Amino acid sequence: MKRFGWLILVLFVGFVGCDQNIVYKEYVDFEDGKWSVKNAPSFTFRIEDASIPYNIYYNLRNSLSYGYYNLYLTRYLRDSSGREIESRLDELLLMDPKTGEPNGDGLGDLFDHKVLIKRNYRFPKPGLYTIQIRQYMRQDPLLNVLSVGITVERANGASQ
Known part of the structure; x- marks a missing residue:
């Protein structure tokens, strides 16, 4: 029984330790899994x-019924004054193009993807920043995309 208590403690510390670097994490859900081009979450x-x-990171949740192996997204990074620091078109590979095997972590029909946007990025100054994401596919609305979001984390080794 004593070993079981230690195992619980180690697992708890491990889970708490993983989230200490997260500065921000948020998702937006799409009604009925339909992502319209006009719907550009910020x-x-x-x-x-x-x-x-x-x-x-991008966070994305899709169902296995999603009709493509990839997803094109345009992202915009703006500072607190609304000035655009960067805009970029990114391709996310949700499934292996050759085998059709889904990427990401799956549970049943749902798959979660955490895709790196920027590694070791240094913001110009402290303050508020906004990332806006727009789907850039030919289909409107894009079906079977359940949610999109971002995670901002301190890079490994960065002090708190």
């Missing part, structure tokens, strides 16, 4: 320390 977060690097 995610606003605060950076307290601009001297350390951050990793930024």
